[in-house]
Amino acid sequence: MMLKAVILIGGPQKGTRFRPLSLDVPKPLFPVAGLPMVQHHIEACAAVPDIREVLLLGYFPAQQLQQFVADMIAAYKIRIRYLQEYQALGTAGGIYHFRDQISSGNPDAFFVLNGDVCGDFPLQEMLDFHTSLSTPSLITIMGTEATRQQSTMYGCIVEDKETHQILHYVEKPSTFVSNLINCGVYICSPDIFKRVGEIFNSRQDFYSCDDSEGTETIQLEQDILMPIAGTGQAYVYNNDRWWSQIKTAGSAIYANRHYLQLYHKTKKERLATNGPDKPTIIDDVYIHPTATVDPSALLGPNVSVGKNAVIGAGVRIRESIILGNTTIQEHSCVLYTVVGWNSNVGAWTRLEGTPCDPNPNKPFAKMDNVPLFNLEGKLNPSITILGCNVNVPSEVIVLNSIVLPYKDLPRSYKNEIIL
């Protein structure tokens, strides 16, 4: 069998809730557990022996992805290419536009993965399910359970419990439809192009040079899944492993924790260990080999330290992501915070945020993508984020705040956005 995988990475206008972190690097390249977000997708695809080529599909300028793609080819030894849409074509529009590249070599099927989800993706198991179906599936969706309340933020699937055929699909319904939600991971038969082509052609009548009405975009969810549901050609594969979206910077902290945990199963060598002349490590921590961490520092649980970062004596960090070329000076404390690239945090300073984890008392709860401000116009407590090139002086406290790039903070801050 020969398969391909397409990863939908969007473009500069997407991922706005991820700012200010996506101001400096395309959101799909933001490091989580030491790796750019979509490297986790590529790694999951590379582990499926039948996947021979991975195509990243988006509308970021190609030069922003060039180095990353070269690094990925070197690391995983499979074909990887970036295909650039000339504008946002929608979740199925890009696939249709590049159908020749996807179909070349006659793959039996191809995976499609949303670039902004994370998880312990059971791709091989899903493939086994897809190929074992007695009637061929045009599209198989990975589904997972959500709470009744949260389900309406996702694509909702009603299945035949015995055959797993999809009877009904609604994208982000306004009232409850089903607890079973779309994970944004699919296996498509190449026959899907015919379907998308029909939609494409039916819209040509409306096509004009001014595409302000978005007639050129085709959405996989609304235009393909909704009409296919109930025709016996779409199936759902139930995923009971960890899965989440990465929409906000807060969800990056959550994803960081879970990917670090996953390394126990997949890449143990990426996790830092305790030893003489090494910092003290609590549970799961990733330290880039080029980072310098003082042996008296205490890191963990759930910390990632990027390239060439310098962590001083007596520093305490937990539940945080420290990006490349950042310095944290002695005795500072960093909790539930993302510290952007090339930043400098003085000595005896405290950076602290508030976690936005899923409710542990509710089974199947996902993260809430809490808006920045509440109804009274006050900033909702969230993780603290420092954009790149931020300078925080010594002996201050920055609590539940978002600091935009290139700021020189003069004092302490609490619950503020510092522009």
Ligand SMILES: Nc1nc2c(ncn2[C@@H]2O[C@H](COP(=O)(O)OP(=O)(O)O[C@H]3O[C@H](CO)[C@@H](O)[C@H](O)[C@@H]3O)[C@@H](O)[C@H]2O)c(=O)[nH]1
């Ligand atoms: N290449 C490309 N990618 C795109 C485009 N539009 C969106 N994407 C990418 O496609 C993914 C989904 O995009 P959204 O449009 O933001 O959808 P969503 O709100 O995340 O909902 C989708 O994902 C949920 C799971 O996370 C699903 O539950 C839901 O049904 C839907 O598929 C993201 O990775 C985004 O970057 C486009 O025009 N071109």
